[in-house]
Amino acid sequence: MATAGRPGATHLALPTDSLEEDTPDWSVYGVPELGSAPAMRTLPDSAMIERASAELAAAERPVIVAGGGVLTSNAWDELTTLAEALNVPVATSINGKGSIAETSEVAIGVIGGNGGRPYANACLKDADLILYIGSRTESTTTSHWTLPSQENSPKVIQIDIEPYEIGNNYPLVAGLMGDARLTLTALLDAIPRPATVAQRNQARIDILKSQSLHFWSEVDRQAAVRSHPIKPAQVIRALRLALDDDAIIVADPGTPTPFLSAQFALRRAGRTTVIPRSHGGLGYAIPGVVGAWYGGAGRRVVGMTGDGSFGMSVGELETITRLGLPIVIIQCSNGTFGWIKQLQHLYHNDRYFGVDFNPVDYAAIARGFGFRAQQVTNPETVERAINEALADGGPYFLDIVTESPVTETPPVAAWVDAERSRSVVNGVTQ
Numbered sequence: 001m002a003t004a005g006r007p008g009a010t011h012l013a014l015p016t017d018s019l020e021e022d023t024p025d026w027s028v029y030g031v032p033e034l035g036s037a038p039a040m041r042t043l044p045d046s047a048m049i050e051r052a053s054a055e056l057a058a059a060e061r062p063v064i065v066a067g068g069g070v071l072t073s074n075a076w077d078e079l080t081t082l083a084e085a086l087n088v089p090v091a092t093s094i095n096g097k098g099s100i101a102e103t104s105e106v107a108i109g110v111i112g113g114n115g116g117r118p119y120a121n122a123c124l125k126d127a128d129l130i131l132y133i134g135s136r137t138e139s140t141t142t143s144h145w146t147l148p149s150q151e152n153s154p155k156v157i158q159i160d161i162e163p164y165e166i167g168n169n170y171p172l173v174a175g176l177m178g179d180a181r182l183t184l185t186a187l188l189d190a191i192p193r194p195a196t197v198a199q200r201n202q203a204r205i206d207i208l209k210s211q212s213l214h215f216w217s218e219v220d221r222q223a224a225v226r227s228h229p230i231k232p233a234q235v236i237r238a239l240r241l242a243l244d245d246d247a248i249i250v251a252d253p254g255t256p257t258p259f260l261s262a263q264f265a266l267r268r269a270g271r272t273t274v275i276p277r278s279h280g281g282l283g284y285a286i287p288g289v290v291g292a293w294y295g296g297a298g299r300r301v302v303g304m305t306g307d308g309s310f311g312m313s314v315g316e317l318e319t320i321t322r323l324g325l326p327i328v329i330i331q332c333s334n335g336t337f338g339w340i341k342q343l344q345h346l347y348h349n350d351r352y353f354g355v356d357f358n359p360v361d362y363a364a365i366a367r368g369f370g371f372r373a374q375q376v377t378n379p380e381t382v383e384r385a386i387n388e389a390l391a392d393g394g395p396y397f398l399d400i401v402t403e404s405p406v407t408e409t410p411p412v413a414a415w416v417d418a419e420r421s422r423s424v425v426n427g428v429t430q
Contacts, residue, residue, distance in 0.1 A: 006161055006162050037072065041178075043182045050190055052159075057086075062089075062127065063091060063124050063127040067093045073181045089120075089205065094112070098269055128154050132157070153170050223263075235330070238382050247302060250274045251285055286314070304331075306334070307333040324395075334401070342410075
């Protein structure tokens with residue numbers, strides 16, 4: 001249960017009598033092949049592979065959307081091989097970030113309502129076929145099922161290890177139940193002339209490359225701004241410059257998520273960002289970094305949190321120092337439950353209720369738990385502070401005072417549109 005299908009946390013309950021009785025040695029055994037995920041890889045029916053490969057090869061504007069299942073399957077090499085062989089753009093969900101190196105010519109980054117790059121969302125909207133791999137086609141990735149529209153969707157192929165996910169939200173031209181790695185290899189093998197498909201798709205890739213350059217030029221502009229409070233884009237850029245490619249970032253689903261998703265470019269494939277966006281679980285990052293450290297086999301681990309999340313899991317700072325883990329926590333402090341305040345700003349005419357905090361010395365609290373800590377308010381010292389924290393070698397807490405979403409709209413598609421509409425109504429040009 002823990003390692004096959006969609007792996008995850010599994011609870012094993014033992015009745016009292018079983019715990020109290022002697023257990024014969026012969027009755028306790030393990031199956032080595034089930035000891036790690038993914039276990040029991042399966043391949044879809046060959047007829048479905050043929051159907052899906054024919055649809056993919058015939059499409060004029062195909063797009064691949066990779067979800068977390070690609071990473072669980074360790075299928076990033078197979079995905080990259082397929083996409084680059086056919087020149088098919090690859091977008092990812094937040095959980096699928098890392099399914100392909102974002103430096104690949106076919107990678108277009110995260111899509112959807114939270115951290116989606118505008119040109120990537122436009123590419124998906126224009127698609128005549130979407131191949132979902134290991135994605136639940138949930139509300140964030142699909143912008144509440146408008147990208148694509150459920151009512152007038154393009155052709156859709158869905159690959160998933162769990163049959164109950166296939167066809168849940170969109171009608172399909174092909175549904176394939178199987179392991180992502182095996183299925184991607186079989187799909188490419190079933191396309192007779194991949195070079196011909198790639199040549200047909202090349203012009204579209206060239207356009208997307210140009211749009212990508214424009215996007216990163218705008219990110220560069222945002223990251224270069226030095227202001228009080230500090231721009232989140234500056235923090236993300238400083239972190240990107242400071243971290244090696246195998247570092248693991250565990251982020252809370254609030255302020256860090258859209259900026260990390262859109263603006264932190266992954267130069268290698270694999271699981272290096274962990275963001276539990278699905279249910280918006282604030283407070284995840286501080287305890288989450290502990291698991292990432294032990295699972296990461298000595299890799300650098302950085303947690304990104306917000307002051308709204310801090311109060312929900314601050315006690316785990318003691319766990320980190322007690323274990324002596326060399327983990328850096330970077331907190332974006334804007335004095336508010338920023339996500340909720342932004343909703344009240346955009347959709348409730350700035351009628352704020354229960355979202356603002358009293359001033360708190362978070363660095364002092366972290367020091368009380370045994371962290372080295374500092375607060376950063378000067379944009380000119382952000383890069384130096386991050387480098388000092390990473391070089392320290394012990395538990396380190398950085399409290400960076402950043403601008404509120406109310407005045408610095410994050411890359412959240414619905415918010416960008418709503419803010420633009422407000423500006424038009426108020427006679428302000430952007």
